[in-house]
């Protein structure tokens with residue numbers, strides 16, 4: 001679509017649903033533009049300190065992803081693509097910029113500003129930029145990034161050509177851009193007539209009613225059900241992304257599921273059901289993970305091979321919600337609320353990419369319900385309750401969990417034959433909630449003993465802070481909600497001391 005509008009003489013705003021190929025579209029448009037610049041003024045193509053295209057993206061992961069695609073297009077024509085990535089030594093970055101031409105430079109606002117301040121040559125070359133691209137423009141023009149973007153734009157020439165893109169770019173974004181930077185005329189390219197519909201139809205969306213004191217066992221049930229269903233079909237595993245509101249809560253959940261499902265810390269390997277423990281890999285990626293490790297994790301999850309019943313589960317925060325293209329993600333789960341309606345859209349859009357089918361389920365406690373109305377109003381989206389994991393499933397799960405915990409209590413007090421209990425947990429019949437919860441409760445004993453109290457504490461206070469922050473947006477009753485979130489502690493009640501959390 002973008003190509004059909006070429007040659008163009010205008011700024012572009014590219015808006016299309018998540019996962020429909022905006023990156024390639026803007027890179028091809030940018031490539032075409034740069035070729036025209038070089039034909040009109042061949043000296044620009046050979047001068048070392050001219051910058052052709054500057055691509056600004058919100059995260060390091062996204063900058064690497066755009067770099068990989070840009071290299072495929074630009075390198076064919078011996079054009080230089082430079083990635084300003086975090087964690088590179090200053091000397092190495094300097095060398096790259098000095099040695100190479102600057103046909104296309106990709107970075108986050110922070111890496112671009114850092115490097116332009118540190119390196120005189122890059123600082124000078126940015127003044128000659130021909131085209132500026134803001135990928136995930138609505139995110140980049142939010143208050144937290146606005147100062148940095150403003151600094152970058154001040155360094156660029158006044159007559160610069162621009163491309164702004166995102167699935168959720170809207171008039172408000174364009175107004176912010178126009179008001180703060182240029183008196184802006186642009187050509188809007190939209191891939192859909194119904195501008196409200198931002199999520200592709202191929203993603204099946206639903207919600208599950210889930211109070212915080214049941215989140216972990218219910219999540220365990222949902223994950224194992226989906227994996228069993230995938231295994232039954234051609235021995236394939238699942239790729240699942242699980243979003244949590246904060247870094248600490250995502251760490252807590254990742255650590256718990258590492259024990260519940262992963263191969264590490266599997267203290268009693270013989271209790272794991274056949275083919276399960278070694279075939280589920282837990283990944284954990286947040287902004288607090290060191291950059292080199294983040295890149296490594298990201299590549300491993302992206303290229304994960306789900307054949308032979310192998311599954312990968314990524315616990316993450318919004319660092320992964322925008323633009324990141326992990327192919328073949330079967331399921332996106334959200335525990336609790338996203339920051340706002342656009343974050344919901346971007347998270348869901350990690351599934352169902354490039355025409356693939358996908359699924360999204362959000363776990364909502366009673367206080368979280370306002371999001372259903374907000375999604376209806378903003379995107380005309382009818383989020384329906386999930387029929388497979390309805391209330392009666394939660395009720396029977398609660399019942400089975402209580403029974404399993406009582407059994408363990410009896411075992412602890414010497415009333416049960418340990419081997420008898422363990423033998424039950426080896427059963428793989430997921431339809432049998434009693435057995436499933438026995439298995440869960442048994443593993444949770446390990447979790448409770450190894451989870452540091454301070455992890456539980458920091459996870460809870462981060463959740464409470466997050467909900468306080470978004471309570472106005474979602475019209476949440478803070479006091480009621482706090483009690484609900486704190487009930488997550490119940491899941492850790494035995495084995496470790498209950499923390500005293502101030503509300």
Ligand SMILES: Nc1ncnc2c1ncn2[C@@H]1O[C@H](COP(=O)(O)OP(=O)(O)OP(=O)(O)O)[C@@H](O)[C@H]1O
Nearest residue numbers: 017018019020021022023024167323325349353354
């Ligand atoms: N012409 C094409 N034919 C087939 N696949 C394509 C085409 N263009 C892009 N893709 C693939 O589509 C997937 C999604 O592309 P991309 O990441 O650019 O989506 P996006 O629209 O930017 O999504 P988001 O809004 O989530 O950032 C990628 O795996 C990409 O390789």
